[in-house]
Amino acid sequence: MEGAEQKRIKQSDINRITVKDIAIEAGVSVSTVSRALANDPVIAKETRERITMKAKEMGYRPNFFARGLIRQRSGVVALFVNNITNPFYPEVLVKLSRRLQKMKLHTMIFTSDDGVEDSVPALQEINPDVAILLAATMKADYLQEFNDSNTPIILFNRYVAGARASAICCDNIGGGQLVAERLAESGRRHLAFIEGLATASTNADRLTGYLEGIDASGLPDPVIHSGGDFSYETGYDGMQALFARDQRIDAVFCANDIIAVGASDCIRRELGLRIPEDIAIVGFDDIALASWPSHDLTTVRQPMDDMIECVITEILRFQQNRSAVPKQYFMPGELIIRGSAKLASGRVNE
């Protein structure tokens, strides 16, 4: 066997470098190594630098488990996800975990269909710095179980009244209002709404804002298709049901973009009508496909990056004080006008 080959084999089988190895190598105690690597100014600058160099040379990496055991902070963020059919969530997930990675935090994913019962034990085992619920459809009841685990909670894109949890949301009420105003201004008269999951705060707030905006504009009450979920099928079937109830409908606001795409497809394929000439369609989220020519969907863009920064702020707050008082944030969305809701009756838009 050749030298190089042998060396490589050895390297990968060798045990990880520990503070002890560095201590021996640098001729100091492990305490000094630990302090030097933490950049503790109590250690002589010269010693600190020498140890830091050595550690780097030797390829030292602190052991995650030893560190987690001794420190109070685990350095873990638990991210709960259940509904990932809406592409909005994967995007948040990736951006958020990238951001956390930069802060030297580790992201652990937990999923659950029916609830989070099996996840709460995991929380207790790991004791994360904070748990983030990235799942609009999660039942509120489980929040209590989370609270029992004594982990700070951040709800993303969801708000639960009275819960001991921070919440970071788009201003869904404001967004619904923007949509109503826009539709009223552009000459639509017979508005409708297709619900997603009725129990989700996003759904309820978007509808609330929409109703307020409609009311303020002096338009008649909208026709509401209720009792769905945030799916393409809800949009498709909901649109069909709405049209059967009232053929005068000339604008439909959908609880999110996926629903809006379903409704659009129904309008074109099933009802044989045109968008926006016959019916205007508006969604919510501004996911990637909303801007594709085949959908060209008017929608309310969620301020995703701001929302993520806000999550970071909350995490820092909870790291400083585990039982900091939870806060709620409602960040304004932006109406993005595309072809699906241009002005009615041939008038020029903008």
Added chain:
Amino acid sequence: MEGAEQKRIKQSDINRITVKDIAIEAGVSVSTVSRALANDPVIAKETRERITMKAKEMGYRPNFFARGLIRQRSGVVALFVNNITNPFYPEVLVKLSRRLQKMKLHTMIFTSDDGVEDSVPALQEINPDVAILLAATMKADYLQEFNDSNTPIILFNRYVAGARASAICCDNIGGGQLVAERLAESGRRHLAFIEGLATASTNADRLTGYLEGIDASGLPDPVIHSGGDFSYETGYDGMQALFARDQRIDAVFCANDIIAVGASDCIRRELGLRIPEDIAIVGFDDIALASWPSHDLTTVRQPMDDMIECVITEILRFQQNRSAVPKQYFMPGELIIRGSAKLASGRVNE
């Protein structure tokens, strides 16, 4: 303050239950508690049951960090993700992490734009049981760095020749062949291909199979649009470029579904042509939107569930033996025929 309120406050401030607490409560040593909870048959059945009950009563949860420190296995799976614009990946991510959760494994997410340099240190800190690369676009060079960290690697939907890593892929070559055969059978004569990322094995293999199938069918060589990525824009622009080069093209196979949707939109909006009457379109993946009426996309469905099970098999293998020899799996995809590639020239399909 009322009793109930006070109790709750106490509960959440109380320190976690440890083996020591159980030992005291049960009147045995911590060793016995540890063994009993591990269901070690050396402990008397009666003792074991009593301790297990007590632990349950007291709401004991083993400390993840203490356990990780003492055991050889971390119980962590590191999941690397970088490109999540293709909805195929989020779906895999959620299904996979759900599956891992059932196996009492924890999923940690790592992301990286430019590569994985910053992630390798994390691997060394955490020492996961296995690292899964769920990112078709990751550069091959980084695999070496991964290997240096001595963590077993599983490539999902990607294959790197000669790498010390298991790979679990759809049989992309076979899939490409299926597409070519189908298009030939249905009377298409002037085939084309739109590439995704040229360096991705998925892209290369799908093209290879396509070329083989075309060759076997005796059709002329296809026109290839090369040098893109797996994006909607690549499809849209690629289609435009293809049509400019050769107006006789009557079928386009795209490296994935997202590209296919981009190409479709270009055909309808930009070129003013019909699908499938003028041009047939075929994608790859069978993501959710492929079945939506507005796309109605013929595609090759990846055997996602089988692929995930295969990942589990590999994990178990690596858990038993960290340096088990890596294996490659190529699992057959299924051609899903939808409206975008029905028979040409008005002939009835099937």
Added chain:
DNA sequence: CTGAAAGCGCTTACAG
């Protein structure tokens, strides 16, 4: 400025 010692919460030889 540095070191010896204790301890985080587990598991596992080693005795008995």
Added chain:
DNA sequence: CTGAAAGCGCTTACAG
């Protein structure tokens, strides 16, 4: 069948 002891790799009072 059970317990005392050592140790995983760190951090951090407490001495000096």
